[in-house]
Amino acid sequence: MDSDLLVIGGGITGMMAALHLAEAGARVRIVDAGENAGTWANAGSLHVQMQSRFMRLYPDQVPAVEASLPLYKAAAEEWVRLDALYGPFELVRKGGLMLAEGAEQLRFLEGKARREEARGLSVEMLDRAALDGIAPWLGPQILGAELCRDEGKLNPLMANARLLAELDRRGVARVQDRIIGLEQQTNGLVAVGRAAVYRADQIIIASAWGAGDIVRGLGVDIPTKAEPLHMNITEAAAVSIGHLIQHAERSITLKQLGQGQIVIGGGWPAQDRGRETPPAVLAGSFLGNVALAARLVPQIGGLRVIRTWAGMNTTADGASTIGRLPQASRVVMALPGDAGYTLGPLVAKMAAAVTLGAMPEADMVRYTPARFAA
Amino acid sequence: MTQAAEHFTFDGHSVPLRAGQSLAAALTDAGLRRFRQTAKGAARGVFCGMGVCQDCLVTVDGVPNRRACMTAAAPGQQVLTQNPFPDLATAKVPLAAHPARVIAPDLLVVGGGAGGLSAAIAARAAGASVVILDERKVGGGQYFKQSAVSAPLDAQQAAGAELLAQALAAGAKLIGEVEIWGAFDGLLFLAEHKGAALVARPRAAIIATGAYERPEIRPGWTLPGVMTTGAAQTLWRSYRTLPGKRVAIVGSGPLNLQVGRELALGGAEVVMIAERGPAPWLRPLASAVLAFADPGLVLSGLRMLSDLRKRGAPVRHGTRLDRIDAEGSALRVTVTDGAKTTAVTADAVLMNAGFDPQNEILRLLGARANYDPAFGHLRVVRDERCATSVPGLYAVGDCAGLGGAPAAMAEGRIAGRAAAAELGFGDGYDVFADQRQLRRHRRFQRQLWALHDVAPRLPEVPDDTLICRCEEIDAGQIRQGLGERPGHAGTLKRATRVGMGRCQGRYCGLVAARLVAAATGMPVDERSYFAPRVPIKPVAISSILAAEEALKDGL
Numbered sequence A: 001m002d003s004d005l006l007v008i009g010g011g012i013t014g015m016m017a018a019l020h021l022a023e024a025g026a027r028v029r030i031v032d033a034g035e036n037a038g039t040w041a042n043a044g045s046l047h048v049q050m051q052s053r054f055m056r057l058y059p060d061q062v063p064a065v066e067a068s069l070p071l072y073k074a075a076a077e078e079w080v081r082l083d084a085l086y087g088p089f090e091l092v093r094k095g096g097l098m099l100a101e102g103a104e105q106l107r108f109l110e111g112k113a114r115r116e117e118a119r120g121l122s123v124e125m126l127d128r129a130a131l132d133g134i135a136p137w138l139g140p141q142i143l144g145a146e147l148c149r150d151e152g153k154l155n156p157l158m159a160n161a162r163l164l165a166e167l168d169r170r171g172v173a174r175v176q177d178r179i180i181g182l183e184q185q186t187n188g189l190v191a192v193g194r195a196a197v198y199r200a201d202q203i204i205i206a207s208a209w210g211a212g213d214i215v216r217g218l219g220v221d222i223p224t225k226a227e228p229l230h231m232n233i234t235e236a237a238a239v240s241i242g243h244l245i246q247h248a249e250r251s252i253t254l255k256q257l258g259q260g261q262i263v264i265g266g267g268w269p270a271q272d273r274g275r276e277t278p279p280a281v282l283a284g285s286f287l288g289n290v291a292l293a294a295r296l297v298p299q300i301g302g303l304r305v306i307r308t309w310a311g312m313n314t315t316a317d318g319a320s321t322i323g324r325l326p327q328a329s330r331v332v333m334a335l336p337g338d339a340g341y342t343l344g345p346l347v348a349k350m351a352a353a354v355t356l357g358a359m360p361e362a363d364m365v366r367y368t369p370a371r372f373a374a
Numbered sequence B: 001m002t003q004a005a006e007h008f009t010f011d012g013h014s015v016p017l018r019a020g021q022s023l024a025a026a027l028t029d030a031g032l033r034r035f036r037q038t039a040k041g042a043a044r045g046v047f048c049g050m051g052v053c054q055d056c057l058v059t060v061d062g063v064p065n066r067r068a069c070m071t072a073a074a075p076g077q078q079v080l081t082q083n084p085f086p087d088l089a090t091a092k093v094p095l096a097a098h099p100a101r102v103i104a105p106d107l108l109v110v111g112g113g114a115g116g117l118s119a120a121i122a123a124r125a126a127g128a129s130v131v132i133l134d135e136r137k138v139g140g141g142q143y144f145k146q147s148a149v150s151a152p153l154d155a156q157q158a159a160g161a162e163l164l165a166q167a168l169a170a171g172a173k174l175i176g177e178v179e180i181w182g183a184f185d186g187l188l189f190l191a192e193h194k195g196a197a198l199v200a201r202p203r204a205a206i207i208a209t210g211a212y213e214r215p216e217i218r219p220g221w222t223l224p225g226v227m228t229t230g231a232a233q234t235l236w237r238s239y240r241t242l243p244g245k246r247v248a249i250v251g252s253g254p255l256n257l258q259v260g261r262e263l264a265l266g267g268a269e270v271v272m273i274a275e276r277g278p279a280p281w282l283r284p285l286a287s288a289v290l291a292f293a294d295p296g297l298v299l300s301g302l303r304m305l306s307d308l309r310k311r312g313a314p315v316r317h318g319t320r321l322d323r324i325d326a327e328g329s330a331l332r333v334t335v336t337d338g339a340k341t342t343a344v345t346a347d348a349v350l351m352n353a354g355f356d357p358q359n360e361i362l363r364l365l366g367a368r369a370n371y372d373p374a375f376g377h378l379r380v381v382r383d384e385r386c387a388t389s390v391p392g393l394y395a396v397g398d399c400a401g402l403g404g405a406p407a408a409m410a411e412g413r414i415a416g417r418a419a420a421a422e423l424g425f426g427d428g429y430d431v432f433a434d435q436r437q438l439r440r441h442r443r444f445q446r447q448l449w450a451l452h453d454v455a456p457r458l459p460e461v462p463d464d465t466l467i468c469r470c471e472e473i474d475a476g477q478i479r480q481g482l483g484e485r486p487g488h489a490g491t492l493k494r495a496t497r498v499g500m501g502r503c504q505g506r507y508c509g510l511v512a513a514r515l516v517a518a519a520t521g522m523p524v525d526e527r528s529y530f531a532p533r534v535p536i537k538p539v540a541i542s543s544i545l546a547a548e549e550a551l552k553d554g555l
């Protein structure tokens, strides 16, 4: 099979990369294993401020995330652009509230807010009285919160469906297959799949947790790791929660969709059942995650949870990986890293620009795959 | 009928109730059938009558989204039509009746019907400690459905009362009004009991959750007053409530005839029974085979038909539902035999076009299953002891694939003994007689259903007919979603929202799997359906909070 450009991975990053490349006139094919895409499991939170969960779990990666903050802000703005272009995706950008329950948590948030402000984010500390004005439904134990105005939420099912339709419209071919590795053959580089071999002028790798394995044979060691997570959703209520809710210390995201359902998540672990089966929901995560939500927003206690689901998030070293592989210059990496749905479209746009030779790579040293030379 | 002495209010109007009645029954008695309003403004009422469809939701004393069919009516209750978007600021959090509770019996039996009760009796006889959990207040399951308002109605209820009494006398503990919503590896079950949390950690479990009914998906099937045949049967057998004065019944199978007869005896006017299958006298061979398998049951079947005829209830064979339309406060039911259509007017339309197993707990725990194309549903893989592919997990009765009450009882006895033996109680032997009976019951079932027509169907309906009741997704939207990318039922779900509502695709999910199979040419198998996920039934956040507190230190 021949095409000008091959995109491996058909999640949000692969879809958007293919869309940009097709718009530029290239012949594009997406090969996707059709398994465990974070894109079809994610909750549609547009994350911009540093996530406390992440800071706690991966303290070594915090400097990388902090340095990427402007990227997150630009990524949220890229979503606003896409919403206008291909939407509506029920995108709302009322901001995100990170809640503090004690004085120490408040101090932590104050410090964090200062660092984020220095990186250009629009943040503000709110005391309880101020919170009562915009979020009177918070539990009485909440002392204050950091408001990040850059944050928001959207309906990922809508966005994914619209973007898929757009790919169809542009004639981007999509094939279901799993790529095992890349091979240097006499007439160029090919991707070897289980079902077929794919030849292309350039290959864009947007396969998230599956990326590390694909490039390992080329002597690159990108530590992509599959992280099974789960989400919960309630039945609908009148829409009254406009913000994205997080906590200064504990793992939680809570928001209300345009149709009234409340989506609760925040990175609680699910049970890994291999790459070809979706992860299973763990009792402890389900109880812990929903109970925490009910303590922060007691008013949801009268609603019922109607469903959970689990999917694969991808972590690496905290920063995105965008750019050509030094070891194989016709391979371009497009890995968003943490909060990958937020970052996906922007990362895809940058990777597409690199592929088309339109972006000076010097601007992107922070994200270069060269940092993973084995 | 006993005198109504007490009242509750519905949207401010006083409604009489009889002690023991469900809210759904008391409202139906009062001629009220619109319980909730959908997001698109349609009215809905009782449909499944067994806690599955989530269409009978009402607000009770400020707590939103209570199922009227599963909630007891009580004097002084303030009941409101359920608005689709309750206001969080005023929605009351349900109060738990008692603290969370953790149980750890040798054997947990989920479902107190024919199969579950029989299993409990056998396991107790061998010496295992047994707890039976059932979501209904009234025990006995679907076949032995007990009365909540009076003494047994007939021999069938009396036999059920006897089986219940036997289980209790044997020392099995039966806890009612317990809804199991979660099952996890290592056999951990999470449930809601009157608003409180109940946690079970048994050494082994027998799942006996029975079946639910397959509807006729046709235009008008979501209108208030249209319900499953079993829902009407529960209204009558458990609460002495007629679903309406004039009743039409559509679909296929013996339950329709049986309930038609019961309601006619109870004073309803059965204006028509439309049966998809051809008349038995047109299939002498099948009828003869059936008579050979169980002459007694054939006789009672023939008596049923003649009883119905005596009461002027016309049974039309080879006839199916075409559509249902609202006609003032009544329903106009149009049926067709392929050549000509006929319409009748009724107050209630009952439908049953077969059964589908309630296998959610089994699938959640990873029990393997095979697709049975004749019945159009999954049959859980079991060995001769009714053990599933998951260690310590047994399945009996209709939840493993339709088999009927006598087979459920034989399976219950076999599994009860086997599970007890596995735990070190008794020797697990002495199953020969039960195995032989089981073979006979299964042979009879095959021949019985050969007289009816419960083949799985693709919905041949106009584009504007709803397929997904909860999310109000119509056939046109689903056809469009299929056209774009057929893939898998899960893909169709994400593309169209089919199956994303409160009933979790109990009705539309099976149709989606069939449609995808037809579009892709792939055969249906256990992976064709929506992925099983907790909670298997919607569960109150307040109850999750209570379970979390109970288990905080020990999970």
Ligand SMILES: Cc1cc2nc3c(=O)[nH]c(=O)nc-3n(C[C@H](O)[C@H](O)[C@H](O)COP(=O)(O)OP(=O)(O)OC[C@H]3O[C@@H](n4cnc5c(N)ncnc54)[C@H](O)[C@@H]3O)c2cc1C
Pocket: A008, A009, A010, A011, A012, A013, A014, A031, A032, A033, A034, A035, A036, A037, A038, A039, A040, A041, A042, A043, A044, A045, A046, A047, A177, A178, A179, A180, A206, A207, A208, A209, A210, A211, A214, A228, A229, A230, A231, A265, A310, A311, A312, A313, A314, A335, A336, A337, A338, A339, A340, A341, A342, A343, A344
């Ligand atoms: C439950 C959950 C909730 C989340 N919520 C949010 C949120 O609210 N906000 C947010 O910003 N982020 C969220 N995330 C993270 C986000 O979903 C992901 O980071 C993002 O979707 C990644 O997009 P992607 O396109 O890079 O990769 P993915 O969407 O993961 O897609 C990768 C694709 O590559 C394919 N693939 C892998 N290996 C191969 C191979 N060898 N050959 C062929 N194909 C292959 C996979 O099958 C998959 O389709 C969440 C994640 C999870 C799991």
Ligand SMILES: Cc1cc2nc3c(=O)[nH]c(=O)nc-3n(C[C@H](O)[C@H](O)[C@H](O)COP(=O)(O)OP(=O)(O)OC[C@H]3O[C@@H](n4cnc5c(N)ncnc54)[C@H](O)[C@@H]3O)c2cc1C
Pocket: B050, B110, B111, B112, B113, B114, B115, B116, B133, B134, B135, B136, B139, B140, B141, B142, B143, B144, B178, B179, B180, B181, B208, B209, B210, B211, B212, B213, B229, B230, B231, B233, B255, B258, B355, B358, B396, B397, B398, B399, B403, B404, B405, B408
């Ligand atoms: C609505 C209906 C009416 C029927 N009427 C007749 C009839 O009149 N005559 C006839 O011959 N056959 C009838 N059948 C078929 C007959 O019910 C079965 O063949 C027989 O009852 C099977 O026994 P069982 O033990 O497998 O299931 P059941 O008798 O259905 O018992 C299952 C029990 O499990 C409980 N349960 C289910 N899920 C949960 C959960 N998550 N948590 C807690 N408890 C749970 C239910 O409340 C129920 O009591 C009917 C079936 C249905 C669905």
Ligand code: FES
Pocket: B045, B046, B047, B048, B049, B050, B051, B052, B053, B054, B055, B056, B067, B068, B069, B070
């Ligand atoms: S009628 Fe009550 S849940 Fe179906």
